[in-house]
Amino acid sequence: MSAHLSYEESKKLVFKGLILLGVITLIEVFIALIGNGHIISGFRLPKYIMYPMMIGFSMYKAYFIVYEFMHMRYEVKSLAMAVLLPMTLLIWAMIAFFSEGNKWFDYKNYVRTKNKVEVKTSIQPQGAVKPSTTYEIQDVH
Amino acid sequence: MTTDTIKHEVHSDHHPADGQNLWGGGKEPFKASYGKLMMWYFLISDAFTFSGFLISYGALRFSMPTWPLPDHVFESIPFYTGKAPLIFVTFMTFVLIISSVTMVRAVQEGHRENRKGVVFWMILTILGGLTFLGCQAWEWTTLIKKENVTLTRNPFSRHMENGVYLAADGSVAMKDGNEETIKAGDSYLIHKHDEAWDLRKYRVTEGQDAGVVKQLSFGPKAFGALFFFITGFHGFHVFSGVVFLAIIAINAASGVYTARKNGYEMIEKIGLYWHFVDLVWVFVFLVFYLL
Numbered sequence: 001m002s003a004h005l006s007y008e009e010s011k012k013l014v015f016k017g018l019i020l021l022g023v024i025t026l027i028e029v030f031i032a033l034i035g036n037g038h039i040i041s042g043f044r045l046p047k048y049i050m051y052p053m054m055i056g057f058s059m060y061k062a063y064f065i066v067y068e069f070m071h072m073r074y075e076v077k078s079l080a081m082a083v084l085l086p087m088t089l090l091i092w093a094m095i096a097f098f099s100e101g102n103k104w105f106d107y108k109n110y111v112r113t114k115n116k117v118e119v120k121t122s123i124q125p126q127g128a129v130k131p132s133t134t135y136e137i138q139d140v141h
Numbered sequence: 142m143t144t145d146t147i148k149h150e151v152h153s154d155h156h157p158a159d160g161q162n163l164w165g166g167g168k169e170p171f172k173a174s175y176g177k178l179m180m181w182y183f184l185i186s187d188a189f190t191f192s193g194f195l196i197s198y199g200a201l202r203f204s205m206p207t208w209p210l211p212d213h214v215f216e217s218i219p220f221y222t223g224k225a226p227l228i229f230v231t232f233m234t235f236v237l238i239i240s241s242v243t244m245v246r247a248v249q250e251g252h253r254e255n256r257k258g259v260v261f262w263m264i265l266t267i268l269g270g271l272t273f274l275g276c277q278a279w280e281w282t283t284l285i286k287k288e289n290v291t292l293t294r295n296p297f298s299r300h301m302e303n304g305v306y307l308a309a310d311g312s313v314a315m316k317d318g319n320e321e322t323i324k325a326g327d328s329y330l331i332h333k334h335d336e337a338w339d340l341r342k343y344r345v346t347e348g349q350d351a352g353v354v355k356q357l358s359f360g361p362k363a364f365g366a367l368f369f370f371i372t373g374f375h376g377f378h379v380f381s382g383v384v385f386l387a388i389i390a391i392n393a394a395s396g397v398y399t400a401r402k403n404g405y406e407m408i409e410k411i412g413l414y415w416h417f418v419d420l421v422w423v424f425v426f427l428v429f430y431l432l
Binding site for chain 1: 173181185189197202205206210211212226231234238239241242245246249252409412417420423424430432
């Protein structure tokens with residue numbers, strides 16, 4: 001770093017980074033609060049707007065920490081690639097495990113709906129109290 | 142550091158086309174010292190560990206019909222009994238960012254061989270780490286003692302259907318003159334009164350179960366285990382970071398790194414680790430508190 005920037009310049013960059021990360025965090029929290037109706041009552045943001053924004057801001061924070069604070073920008077390219085390229089494996093891990101999670105949901109839901117059908121055919125007094133550990137789902141999709 | 146860089150530059154000037162010879166030995170292909178390179182490799186493996194945890198959190202969350210809403214779970218702050226969603230964790234995030242910045246300053250002072258500067262900024266970093274740990278201890282205590290979350294029990298959840306709460310005699314419960322209605326998606330916390338769970342009854346008013354009387358059920362069990370394991374694993378990283386920072390600060394103060402004449406490289410290495418801890422928190426913050 002010292003080879004690329006003067007001491008005064010790099011000092012400035014650090015405090016710029018502090019402001020940047022702080023402001024981004026505040027924006028993220030603001031999105032979470034306004035999106036869930038905490039700031040303006042009755043006003044909510046849909047998840048497909050909130051989530052990509054939060055993920056985008058977090059990715060930018062991660063980029064900034066790695067490239068500026070951890071000096072990845074000033075390392076040779078082969079080192080940066082040796083560290084960053086393996087991380088792309090995680091893209092597949094996310095696709096695989098998240099769709100797996102969705103499948104678990106579908107299967108459990110299938111079993112639950114089937115179980116419910118049986119309960120309704122047997123003699124079951126209205127207003128029965130179900131065990132507290134059962135999850136009840138009415139509207140799946 | 143300055144002398145190192147100059148040496149490298151001269152080196153490559155003399156061999157402008159030794160790209161194929163770069164890995165033949167005797168050179169540093171990554172132009173980074175062994176210690177720094179190994180710190181990077183350690184961080185890669187650690188990143189995969191954390192990713193494994195966070196991805197399994199996602200998979201389990203996707204497999205559940207409902208999940209506690211973070212800004213309902215994390216709405217307590219010290220010295221205030223009202224609701225302050227996400228304020229405390231935002232403060233924790235700031236603490237970690239600030240300690241990251243003081244760490245960068247320590248590394249910069251190291252490049253200038255400024256022993257006093259290094260020690261000063263490292264002490265501030267250690268204080269930041271300790272503050273973070275203290276905050277986390279408070280957060281955990283609140284969850285465990287006040288809200289009764291454990292590894293296998295999670296009283297936080299969200300309603301999945303519309304309805305009304307029922308009073309003990311079976312009539313509709315009233316609060317401030319209004320019926321206590323339930324909307325799908327609303328958060329609730331099951332309280333404990335005199336060692337007994339207050340599993341309130343409610344009557345569903347819409348959907349295929351309309352008219353059925355049900356009881357509040359506990360939220361997804363996995364939430365507690367995931368929260369304590371992942372934030373605990375991160376907190377343990379912060380803790381071990383603080384220990385290493387302390388050791389290295391003492392060494393720096395005693396002049397060990399001045400004698401090594403390598404631009405306080407040890408500060409850079411612990412700096413990489415400390416920034417990584419901050420980096421992981423960015424993602425822990427994202428998945429546990431924002432999404």
